[in-house]
Amino acid sequence: MTIDQPNNKQKVLEAVVIRFAGDSGDGMQLTGSQFSDTSAMFGNDVATFPNYPAEIRAPQGSLYGVSGFQVHIGSIEISTPGDNVDLLVAMNPAGLKTNLHAVKPGHTIIVDTDSFSKKNLEKAQYESNPLEDGSLENYRVIEVTMTSLTKEALKDVKGLDNKSILRSKNMFALGMVYWMYDRSREYTIDFFNKKFKSKPQIIEANTKVLNAGYYFAETIELIPNAYTIAPAKMSPGTYRIIMGNTATAWGFLAAAEKTGLQLFLGSYPITPASDILHELAKHKHFGVKTLQAEDEIAGITAAIGASFAGDLAITTTSGPGLALKGEALGLAMMIELPLVVVNVQRGGPSTGLPTKTEQSDLLQAMYGRNGESPVIVIASSTPENCFNYAYEAAKLALEHMTPVVLLSDGYIANGSAPWKIQTVDAMPDIKHTIIKQATKNWHPYDRDKDTLARNWAIPGTPGLEHRVGGLEKDRVTGNVSYVPDNHEYMTKIRAEKIKRVQNYIPNLTTEFADTGDLLVVGWGGTYGSLYSAVKQMHEEGYDNIGFTHFNYINPMPKNTEDVLSKFKKIIVCELNNGQFIKILNANFSRFDSTQYNKIQGLPFGNNELVQKFKQLLSL
Amino acid sequence: MNTTEVKVYTFKDFASDQEVRWCPGCDDYVILRAMQKALPEMGVKKENVVFISGIGCSSRFPYYMDTYGMHSIHGRAPAIATGAKLANSNLSVWVITGDGDSMAIGGNHFIHVLRRNVDLNIVLFNNEIYGLTKGQFSPTSLVGQKTKSSPYGNTQPPFSAGELALGAQARFLARIGGNTPKEMSQLFIEAEKFKGTSLIEVLQNCPIFNDGCYSQYTDKAVREDKQLFVEHQKPMIFGKARDKGLLLNGLKLEVVTIGENGITEEDLLIHNAKEKDPTLHQMLVRLKYPLVTGIIRSYDDITLEERENEQTKKVKANSSFTKTDDLFFSGETYEIK
Numbered sequence: 001m002t003i004d005q006p007n008n009k010q011k012v013l014e015a016v017v018i019r020f021a022g023d024s025g026d027g028m029q030l031t032g033s034q035f036s037d038t039s040a041m042f043g044n045d046v047a048t049f050p051n052y053p054a055e056i057r058a059p060q061g062s063l064y065g066v067s068g069f070q071v072h073i074g075s076i077e078i079s080t081p082g083d084n085v086d087l088l089v090a091m092n093p094a095g096l097k098t099n100l101h102a103v104k105p106g107h108t109i110i111v112d113t114d115s116f117s118k119k120n121l122e123k124a125q126y127e128s129n130p131l132e133d134g135s136l137e138n139y140r141v142i143e144v145t146m147t148s149l150t151k152e153a154l155k156d157v158k159g160l161d162n163k164s165i166l167r168s169k170n171m172f173a174l175g176m177v178y179w180m181y182d183r184s185r186e187y188t189i190d191f192f193n194k195k196f197k198s199k200p201q202i203i204e205a206n207t208k209v210l211n212a213g214y215y216f217a218e219t220i221e222l223i224p225n226a227y228t229i230a231p232a233k234m235s236p237g238t239y240r241i242i243m244g245n246t247a248t249a250w251g252f253l254a255a256a257e258k259t260g261l262q263l264f265l266g267s268y269p270i271t272p273a274s275d276i277l278h279e280l281a282k283h284k285h286f287g288v289k290t291l292q293a294e295d296e297i298a299g300i301t302a303a304i305g306a307s308f309a310g311d312l313a314i315t316t317t318s319g320p321g322l323a324l325k326g327e328a329l330g331l332a333m334m335i336e337l338p339l340v341v342v343n344v345q346r347g348g349p350s351t352g353l354p355t356k357t358e359q360s361d362l363l364q365a366m367y368g369r370n371g372e373s374p375v376i377v378i379a380s381s382t383p384e385n386c387f388n389y390a391y392e393a394a395k396l397a398l399e400h401m402t403p404v405v406l407l408s409d410g411y412i413a414n415g416s417a418p419w420k421i422q423t424v425d426a427m428p429d430i431k432h433t434i435i436k437q438a439t440k441n442w443h444p445y446d447r448d449k450d451t452l453a454r455n456w457a458i459p460g461t462p463g464l465e466h467r468v469g470g471l472e473k474d475r476v477t478g479n480v481s482y483v484p485d486n487h488e489y490m491t492k493i494r495a496e497k498i499k500r501v502q503n504y505i506p507n508l509t510t511e512f513a514d515t516g517d518l519l520v521v522g523w524g525g526t527y528g529s530l531y532s533a534v535k536q537m538h539e540e541g542y543d544n545i546g547f548t549h550f551n552y553i554n555p556m557p558k559n560t561e562d563v564l565s566k567f568k569k570i571i572v573c574e575l576n577n578g579q580f581i582k583i584l585n586a587n588f589s590r591f592d593s594t595q596y597n598k599i600q601g602l603p604f605g606n607n608e609l610v611q612k613f614k615q616l617l618s619l
Numbered sequence: 620m621n622t623t624e625v626k627v628y629t630f631k632d633f634a635s636d637q638e639v640r641w642c643p644g645c646d647d648y649v650i651l652r653a654m655q656k657a658l659p660e661m662g663v664k665k666e667n668v669v670f671i672s673g674i675g676c677s678s679r680f681p682y683y684m685d686t687y688g689m690h691s692i693h694g695r696a697p698a699i700a701t702g703a704k705l706a707n708s709n710l711s712v713w714v715i716t717g718d719g720d721s722m723a724i725g726g727n728h729f730i731h732v733l734r735r736n737v738d739l740n741i742v743l744f745n746n747e748i749y750g751l752t753k754g755q756f757s758p759t760s761l762v763g764q765k766t767k768s769s770p771y772g773n774t775q776p777p778f779s780a781g782e783l784a785l786g787a788q789a790r791f792l793a794r795i796g797g798n799t800p801k802e803m804s805q806l807f808i809e810a811e812k813f814k815g816t817s818l819i820e821v822l823q824n825c826p827i828f829n830d831g832c833y834s835q836y837t838d839k840a841v842r843e844d845k846q847l848f849v850e851h852q853k854p855m856i857f858g859k860a861r862d863k864g865l866l867l868n869g870l871k872l873e874v875v876t877i878g879e880n881g882i883t884e885e886d887l888l889i890h891n892a893k894e895k896d897p898t899l900h901q902m903l904v905r906l907k908y909p910l911v912t913g914i915i916r917s918y919d920d921i922t923l924e925e926r927e928n929e930q931t932k933k934v935k936a937n938s939s940f941t942k943t944d945d946l947f948f949s950g951e952t953y954e955i956k
Contacts, residue, residue, distance in 0.1 A: 305702025
């Protein structure tokens with residue numbers, strides 16, 4: 001297949017609102033119009049709203065001198081320039097102050113930190129620096145030394161005065177936004193060539209800075225916010241806006257506090273999981289220990305060491321990192337220690353699409369280890385329930401003495417949503433298996449008769465000295481054993497231990513209909529998209545379509561077969577080439593299941609889902 | 620380390636019930652015994668001792684010690700040990716590793732644990748060969764060495780463990796022959812006392828795949844003439860007759876004979892293991908004649924745990940958060956009724 005032109009209409013979010021704001025001399029109108037023109041050339045629907053001061057040159061840095069340009073682009077019909085913005089580019093403090101009210105909580109603000117001088121802060125009537133005083137806590141602030149980077153990019157261009165250099169920093173901002181939303185720079189570079197025909201050094205300067213901004217965004221892997229669907233009805237309580245990755249980090253904080261164990265994170269930076277490391281690194285006041293390790297393997301093995309020594313240990317990563325952690329995950333499974341591995345999935349294979357979302361690590365999470373090595377696999381499905389599933393992952397790991405892989409993805413990890421704040425008191429109890437005292441005939445592989453979890457004997461406890469390791473263990477003593485039937489016994493008991501987790505997880509539920517012609521099946525981060533598509537169909541009068549969503553994948557809820565059997569057809573929707581359906585078919589082969597997949601690094605759109613469901617129902 | 624009310628142990632208290640399965644005549648037996656004898660002298664509680672190993676002949680070691688232990692995966696023991704120590708700084712953590720485990724597959728963790736200066740001890744069994752996989756060359760095998768995987772001679776130049784460690788900012792570095800258990804025990808005790816990452820390189824003979832690789836230095840008959848056992852603040856003197864020594868000639872170490880050319884003991888270099896500048900330690904590590912053993916470097920420096928604990932204390936003192944609820948309800952929240 002030859003693809004000449006990427007289908008740019010499909011490459012954008014359904015709709016996004018961007019506002020550029022700066023001094024009237026900062027060239028915001030030009031920046032905004034370049035962005036909207038470029039998007040329009042790509043066939044997006046566009047609505048723009050320029051807003052600039054009456055004065056041609058208002059006093060620099062003043063509040064009334066702020067010039068703004070808002071652009072609303074989308075692959076769907078756009079009829080207004082949009083109310084609230086997904087992305088604000090603020091070139092100075094005044095631009096931030098006058099436009100902050102329009103930014104959606106949890107969404108992104110790019111600021112030129114070089115312009116946040118004492119003088120400019122005073123002109124914008126800021127009493128303290130908003131970048132430092134915590135007042136922007138509810139936004140994703142990308143701080144960029146834009147002026148310095150622009151100067152650096154132009155240091156070799158001859159014949160430019162300082163003013164011309166500073167004037168081109170708007171192109172740095174534009175370059176960054178082009179990268180975030182997959183725009184081509186071609187149209188803008190053509191524009192430079194025409195407009196500055198007689199000034200080749202200005203063409204060179206603007207092009208260089210545009211490219212510098214573009215590559216800068218690529219290097220820091222700047223990701224646009226995912227748009228999220230707010231629940232229809234919110235229950236009473238205290239809420240805050242939370243990002244998925246933050247919620248994941250907080251879930252672990254809650255679990256550590258509940259158990260009284262110390263939280264240890266071993267991690268290596270990787271997009272889009274690094275924010276969990278950043279968040280937990282802030283919380284030394286709770287005694288959280290974070291080790292930024294030398295590589296992915298050291299991240300998980302340090303966590304295994306911490307787990308052996310009695311901490312609540314976790315490691316965070318994304319697809320390629322999980323591949324590197326595979327052997328160590330097998331060790332944790334073999335020595336039966338509690339450990340949570342968070343995999344914030346991104347587009348694969350290999351380096352793939354680091355900033356884009358996908359669900360293609362499911363089979364890796366399930367089977368990506370040597371030997372028979374089952375672990376618990378669960379998945380968060382919304383930004384806010386990342387909190388609950390992180391907590392649940394810790395609970396299952398500690399109660400069942402096993403590694404747990406918690407799957408998130410770039411879409412929910414970077415998306416934000418209202419979170420009804422949960423207090424630690426109200427969270428379910430966690431009963432770890434720590435043994436404090438030596439009893440007669442104690443063995444490291446003594447198991448709980450219900451869960452089959454072994455007990456957790458921690459260094460520092462007298463009388464419980466013992467050795468664990470990756471070699472096969474004797475079923476009782478834990479000593480090395482090559483005895484054939486012992487190996488078979490141990491392989492089966494490790495599998496049975498994971499299977500029995502079924503007795504401790506909630507049943508699968510269906511929404512909209514318990515029985516009917518078509519059951520929409522999803523798992524993980526697609527919950528919002530699938531829910532709203534099925535909801536729309538119900539509103540249109542389709543009462544024969546139901547929806548079920550999996551958060552527990554290994555093991556699956558006990559009633560899974562029962563739920564599936566209530567519908568004539570099943571459609572399994574995934575952002576991969578069909579992975580969960582393989583697991584489902586392997587377990588329940590008698591159902592008429594089809595798959596619907598999208599592998600574009602993007603979430604499902606509402607219309608494509610509805611169309612597909614209707615087509616299936618009409619067959 | 621919590622050393623109060625320590626029981627009196629003997630070496631038997633540290634021997635597990637597992638049958639030791641190394642080849643007959645292997646230096647590993649010597650190291651095991653030296654460790655079991657050293658531990659009762661260290662003043663640490665048995666339940667606080669943790670041995671963590673990777674993969675290889677040496678890495679079976681934890682199974683033979685009646686302490687806490689983990690026989691982990693290839694090359695990763697330093698990272699696992701780092702996690703264990705950060706989880707509980709009261710533990711006496713020992714990494715048991717070999718030349719392949721630490722300098723090939725685990726090279727990254729080996730250099731980073733030294734860089735971070737975690738308070739743990741690494742015993743490196745260097746036999747310049749892969750034993751468990753039956754005789755391939757290792758990162759410390761000599762050029763030209765014929766092994767199963769280099770039938771025409773090894774073409775890869777070797778690492779010097781000591782130089783690599785010093786390049787990674789090792790604060791404590793000792794070297795000892797595999798057939799001198801008394802001195803070895805003493806080095807283990809000193810390593811445990813030292814705050815920071817201690818590396819003890821044991822020149823360990825593999826009687827099956829690389830027999831005699833160190834005999835020119837370690838054989839009883841030549842040992843005293845070929846090895847210089849350095850001690851802090853003592854002159855660098857060696858030889859059966861104690862008549863040889865080292866002095867610095869320009870940028871080179873020179874072997875001199877006491878009594879010749881007017882050289883007296885006072886002219887010899889005095890060993891300063893605690894010197895921050897590792898230049899002389901590097902030169903000692905590189906020397907082939909005499910081969911330098913003993914504690915080459917023992918420079919006191921702040922450990923990773925100390926830095927971490929100090930920072931945590933400061934953050935705690937300046938934070939208004941004591942429970943997670945304080946965090947969850949901080950900043951912008953709103954009510955839905």
